Structure formats: structure tokens, C-alpha cells
Amino acid sequence: MIPMTSGISLKDSEVSFDFLRASGPGGQNVNKVATAVQLRFDVRRSPSLPEAVRWRLETLAGRRMTTEGILLITAQRFRTQDQNRLDALNRLRELVARAAVPPKRRKATRPTKGSKERRLAGKRLKGDRKNQRRKKFSGEE
Numbered sequence: 583m584i585p586m587t588s589g590i591s592l593k594d595s596e597v598s599f600d601f602l603r604a605s606g607p608g609g610q611n612v613n614k615v616a617t618a619v620q621l622r623f624d625v626r627r628s629p630s631l632p633e634a635v636r637w638r639l640e641t642l643a644g645r646r647m648t649t650e651g652i653l654l655i656t657a658q659r660f661r662t663q664d665q666n667r668l669d670a671l672n673r674l675r676e677l678v679a680r681a682a683v684p685p686k687r688r689k690a691t692r693p694t695k696g697s698k699e700r701r702l703a704g705k706r707l708k709g710d711r712k713n714q715r716r717k718k719f720s721g722e723e
Contacts, residue, residue: 584597584671586674586675586678586679586682587675587678587679587682588633589682590630590635590678590682591630592623592628592630593630596624596628596630597621597622597623597671597674598621598622599619599620599621599622599670600616600619600620600622601616601617601619601620601663601680602616602618602619602620603615603616603617603618604616604617604618604658604666605618605658613722617658617660617661617662617666618656618657618658618666618668618683619656619658619663619666619667619670620654620655620657620670621653621654621655621656621657621667621671621673621674621676622652622653622654622672623653624650624651624652625639625640625643625647625651625652626651627655634684635678635681635682636681637654638680638681638682638684639659639677639681642677642680642681643677653674653677655670655673655674657669657670664717689690
């Protein structure tokens with residue numbers, strides 16, 4: 583079991599890792615050793631996630647989510663597979679933790695009297711400014 587939050591744990595079989603060659607600096611090591619890690623997690627078919635968390639996780643994942651509902655996280659920050667595997671797991675843990683927190687409901691409020699007056703005063707000033715820019719004809723004034 584992989585603990586995500588206090589109430590959510592994923593089975594080891596739900597998360598898979600693929601190892602590939604990392605890009606960037608590293609000398610010959612980069613050309614020979616597959617140190618980058620690609621974590622795959624099927625969000626839509628996961629029995630460990632509550633429905634609300636699953637929905638928010640899909641929204642938070644953005645481009646990292648495939649059309650089939652698989653979350654892909656690529657980690658290549660470090661030079662070893664183990665460190666990159668931990669990095670990918672930590673990033674998944676952070677995403678699930680953010681998805682587990684329900685958004686606060688917005689309380690409907692009404693504008694205060696002062697804010698209404700300030701808005702109308704600003705509109706009046708802007709209108710006066712525009713009126714001053716207008717050309718005066720001999721028939722007006």
C-alpha cells in the first residue's frame with residue numbers, strides 16, 4: 583500500500599513505473615542508463631479513490647492526463663532511478679492531497695453601500711471627463 587493522505591492509500595498494483603533515458607546533462611551516463619521514471623496511474627479505474635477526489639484529480643492533472651484517464655508523471659530531476667521514483671511518487675502524493683481537499687463553498691454576498699457609491703462616483707468622473715473632451719458647438723452651452 584502506498585499512503586497518499588490520511589484517508590487514501592493506493593495499492594501497489596495501481597501504480598506502474600517505466601524507466602527511460604533522461605534528457606539533459608549527465609555525460610555518457612545519460613546515453614547508457616535509463617534513469618528517468620514515468621509513473622502511470624489509472625485514475626478512472628482506481629478503486630482506492632472516492633468519486634469526488636477522482637473528479638478533482640482529473641481536473642488538476644491537466645495535460646498530464648491521457649484521454650483514457652491515465653495520469654502520467656515523468657521524473658528526471660535526479661541521476662538515479664530510486665531518487666526519480668521517489669520524486670514521481672511524491673508528486674503523485676501532492677496531486678492526490680490537493681484533490682482530496684474539497685473547495686470552499688462561496689457565500690453569496692451583496693455589495694456594500696459604500697462600494698456602490700464609489701463605483702457610481704467613478705462612473706460619474708469618467709463621464710464628466712469624456713464630456714469635457716467633446717467639441718463645443720456654438721449652439722451648445
